[in-house]
Amino acid sequence: MSETATTHSTPSAPPHATWHALTPEDVQRQLQAEPGGLSADEVRQRLALHGPNRLAPPKRRGPLLRFVLQFHNILLYVMMGAAAITAALGHWVDTGVLLAAVVVNAIIGFIQEGKAEAALEAIRSMLSPHATVLRDGRRLDIDASDLVPGDRVLLAPGDRVPADLRLVEVRDLRVEEAALTGESLPVDKDTRAVAADAPLGDRAGMAYSGTLVVYGQATGIVVATGSRTELGQINRMLAGIRNISTPLLRQIDRFGRILALTILALAAATFVLGVLWREHAPAEMFMMVVALAASAIPEGLPAIMTVTLALGVQRMARRHAIVRRLPAVETLGSVTVICSDKTGTLTRNEMTVQRVVCAELDVNVSGVGYEPVGDFNIGPHVVDANRHPSLSLALRAGVICNDAQLRDDNGVWQVVGDPTEGALLVVGQKSGFTQHIGSAEWPRLDSIPFESQHRFMATWNRDADGQSWIFVKGAPERLLDICSFECTDAGDRPIEVDTWRRMANDTAARGLRLLGLACKRAEPAGAQLGFSDVEHGFMMLGLVGIVDPPREEAIRAVQECQRAGIRVKMITGDHVETARAIGAQLGIGVGKPAITGAEVALMDDAALRRVAMEVDVFARASPEHKLRLVQALQEDGQVVAMTGDGVNDAPALKRADVGVAMGNKGTDAAKEASDVVLANDNFATIAAAVREGRAVYDNLKKFILFMLPTNGGEALVVIAAIMFELTLPLTPAQILWINMVTSSTLGLALAFEPAEDGIMRRRPRPPGQPLLSGFFVWRVVLVSVLMMSGALGLFLWELSHGSSLETARTMAVNAIVVAEMFYLLNSRHVLASVLNREGLTGNRVALLAIAACVPLQLAFTHLPVMQGIFGSTDLHLAEWLKVLGAGLMVFFIAEFEKFVIRRLPITAKLAVV
Structure with a gap:
């Protein structure tokens, strides 16, 4: 266009x-x-x-509207609902904390949205x-x-x-x-x-x-000009792409809606039954319903979610992945497909000579990158290049006919000039030849620079004996036209053109870029080197195969991702032969065809959806092709991560579930459109970040699995009291105290859980999977009933034995909190036992949280100020032992349930989690 x-x-x-x-x-x-x-x-x-x-x-929303829209979030609705309830109960400190958390979350979202819009500014600045x-x-x-x-x-x-x-x-x-x-x-x-x-x-x-x-x-x-340029087209594409919600936020949104509807229905049913069936006064029932709602709302979920994601950001930063948007931490853990750029991400972005073909030699060169370290191998044997005159002269020609420079900058080797010429310098230095422009040995007298219409470069040099040489490097087919001879270790002989063409085709088929090297001993016809001097009579020295080699760590990372059930696809602007060869070395698209952007352009959306899942290597891809591929994968139900570094990658980076930009060589446009920036431009960092993302999601589910039984146990206690016309065992203020203590101290510890063994051997979770599986619902119900039994049982026991209402309620509150302390240890592993050293002491933060919770409960029970606020009273040693027994009951029954689940057949076990 x-x-x-x-x-x-x-x-x-x-x-x-x-x-x-x-x-x-x-x-x-x-x-x-x-x-x-x-x-x-x-x-x-x-x-x-x-x-x-x-x-x-682009048209932009004003800052006030952008800020107001930050509150349109199910997590913030939950927090504001909790704040309204605490305000209704007169707990203004809790209200202030919750509202402050709401405002902080909105401010963070406002800032992040502003950064995303900077992507368009970055593209405009490229003009x-x-x-x-x-x-x-x-x-x-x-x-x-x-x-x-x-x-x-x-x-x-x-x-x-400029245009x-x-x-x-x-x-x-x-x-x-x-x-x-x-x-x-x-x-x-x-x-x-x-x-x-x-x-x-x-x-x-x-x-x-x-x-x-x-x-x-x-x-x-x-x-x-302007918007009609290719850059302008990318700008329009980027402006037209809306940010999509992450899998976690979609799950939390569904979870929050279902939970909110459940709480409202339960509260309404309880109010109606209490007033019409038990004939309680409406005002009394309203306070009971408020207590029920307060017990059921997970006030700590948004805060814990933010803390868990923030800890994931810190861990990823230590692995060189800079997260720009908090939800991207978890999204990386849920990806099913990674679409990666090739150059510099999967490869080193350092051109390297891997093969040198002479008339009678086929030499493989080891070593990668610009560091001049490596061997010359003929078959399985390492050889000395200088013992093969034909190979030595070919390497010498590549270094002499060269305008680049190779530098050692404090142990980091760098090429100044054309990367392909730099590769020739590196392979020459591997053989011990360090010639450079202006050297006293083999001085350059004149040169013909490379021109695309001639497809070669030539230099006129003089050796130590004063003999004139003309060296040429360029396209093999061009050099074969000017060569009459070929060089062997025994001397020169008439050239076998068909053999050279066959070797050139074989080398190109491996995805290597080809250069030919030739020379002749002769003086130029005139005082300077001219094109007429490079027309005939040359001796073919060799063919050089050059490639940007894959990173070793990227090969391992691709394998790790594939073991984790993640499809890795390579989308590059490079030639299809190069892409196919590099993909094979990385283990991407082996045995499958590679598709070009031109072929993608001819497909309709349905056909592209099929191809996008079947093919793993896409070459010569334009920005539109990359964007369509990402959209096709998402329409197939995949969670897609996209990596890239150029402005051409920006639309696909923004459209992907998580966009990953390169920090070193990436353009500002790519970085601003992304969710994550790799500080080291390395695909292996993505694999490490996926592992961290999966751990973050695990920890969020562990927290929910820990938190809901607390709310469930409290709710069951209130419902039982209403249904059986009992005195309310927990007051609304006591319920809020329990939620605050367990969420703020105990629940926070699960955010620090290390990743479990085998986390990268799991298949990715299905994108549509609900936050709570049927098994999780069962676990929540089981533990809720256990907590309710312990708290209500102690409450009724104390009342039946003549204890005061304050003592019975204090026992009930402590029974739930102590049960939560023990259940925190249960929650460290969903299925694995914690009845071992690692299970009991492997998370120091969990032990510190329990240690912090103990004095809080002692203060709640024994401090006169707290007794005045919450209606608690002192407990004796025997009463504390009963509370401890209620907690141990929950702990051991939960461990027994895990033991039973672990003995199920593997298919049943997989189904429950």
């Missing part, structure tokens, strides 16, 4: 022109772009027609602020926003392309397009027209807005 000009009455932008498929002459004619540039009058007319060359800012143009026959430096279609723009190294250009004159131009296309290396440009359906990365005659010129010069005609 960016290359399809808007239809209007002037010829400056013809309808439906696919600029990359037109010749420069056609473009000049259709846009009326004269060689001397547009006139001032024509510029004014076109600027009025097309508007300035800038991306329009070049200045441009060099020809107008009225003069060269001018203008503000890039003043560019119009038909302007003639001049490009030089270091320039950011979408059709190149009409090119001299050795290379453009860094990784942010837009995902191509791992700078792209050579020329003026040739290509097919209309050519993917973005193959449009050599185009230079796109926001990309960077790294080498050479060019002149281009502006064909699209």
Whole structure:
């Protein structure tokens, strides 16, 4: 769409022109772009027609509305409901704490939404602020926003392309397009027209807005500005994508709604039965119903959820994953599919020579990256490269015919210059050859720089004996045209072209980028090296296979994710052969076809949904293709994590359930659109973050499994009192005290639980799975009944033996709290026994929480101030022993239930959790 000009009455932008498929002459004619540039009058007319060359800012909600909408959240509704109840009961401290938590949550959401909107600002900042143009026959430096279609723009190294250009004159131009296309290396440009359906990365005659010129010069005609550029199209896509809720928030939302309806129905039924059946006074029944509602609402859930997620953020930060949105912590743990970029995430982003083919040698090179450490292997044997003259000369040629530099920066090896040339320096240094430009040994006398139309680079050098040599490196098919001989360890011989072509095809099939190396001993015909000197008579030295190798830790991380039931898919802008080969090395898409972006574009949504699940490697993918793939997977019910680093990844990052951007080489647009930023750009960090996310979800479920029986036990006590016309065993104030103590001290400890063994051997939980399974409901009912039995039993026992109502109620409160202390230890493992050292002492925070809860209960029972507030009274040692017995009853019955569950067949056991 960016290359399809808007239809209007002037010829400056013809309808439906696919600029990359037109010749420069056609473009000049259709846009009326004269060689001397547009006139001032024509510029004014076109600027009025097309508007300035800038991306329009999105429509935004005002800050007040954004802040108010932060309260539209089921978790905050629960907290505000709890605050209303505590206010109705006159507990203003509790009300203040709950309302403060509501406001803090809203402020956090307000800030995070503001950061998300910065993604659009990051894309707009990529537009070049200045441009060099020809107008009225003069060269001018203008503000890039003043560019119009038909302007003639001049490009030089270091320039950011200011608009979408059709190149009409090119001299050795290379453009860094990784942010837009995902191509791992700078792209050579020329003026040739290509097919209309050519993917973005193959449009050599185009230079796109926001990309960077790294080498050479060019002149281009502006064909699209502002929102009509490729960058503008991505901006529109990003602005049109709405943030989706996370699986956890959807579960909590469902859970909260069901719980709220249950509480309301229970309260209404209790009120009606109490007034109509038991003939209690409406005012008395209203206070009982308030107590019932207070006992059932999980006031601590939002706070504990926030604390648990925040602890997950801290643990992920220690593993180099910076979380920008709290719910993303848990979302990572629930992903079923990870769509990953290739370059720098799964690979090292350091080009490495892996294969050198000479006339009689096929050599594999070990070692990865820019550190010059590795061996040369022929078959299973390590060889000395210098003992093979043909191999040694090929490596020497790659280092001499080279403009890059290899540097050791405090133990970190870096390449200055073209990454492919850097790979040749590294493999040369592995053999001990450290030649560089201007060296006294083999000095360079002249050179022909690489040009895309010639597809080779040549240098003229002189050896220590004063002999002249001409070295050439470039496209193998180009070098085969100028070579008459081939080099062997025994000397030169006539070249066998078919053998070299077969080896070139074999190397390319492995996903390696190919370079040919050749030389001849000769003087240039003139005083300088010219193209006529590079036409014939050369000796073929070898073929070099270069690749951006996979990270070793990424290979292990992919395997770990696959064992955890997570599908890993690679979506890259690179060539399909390279993507397929790297995928095979990583264990992604082995034995399956790779699909290109062009094939994706031809599929309807239904077909893409099928293909998205069946295929794991996607190459030459544009921003639209990536976005469609993420949407197709989500429509299939998958929870999708998307990784990326370029502006082309931003729409898919925003649309994914969790977007993961690269921190080192990622663009600002990608980081701002993401939920998580990897500080080390390493896929292995994602696998570690998935593990942390699963642990966070486990801990949230453990807390809910711990918290609900407290509420359930209290509710059952109140219901039993109403149904059997008993004196209320717990007052509303005492109920709130129990909830505060158990949630604020005991429940918090479960947020610190370490990940359980085997957490990454589980299958991902189904996205539609409810927060509470049938087994969890059973566990909540069982423990609730046990707590109710202990508390109500002691209450009735004390009353029947002549104790005061205050003593009986104090016993009931302490019975529930002590049972919660013991049940906290039960809750550390859902099924595993805690009757061992690890189970009882493995979480120090749990022990500290119990230790903190004990003095709180002693204060509740024995401090006169607390007795005055809550109606409690002193207990004697015998009474405390009864309370302890009620707690131990809950602990041992819960452990026995686990023992029975563990003895079930494995299929039944899996069903319950």
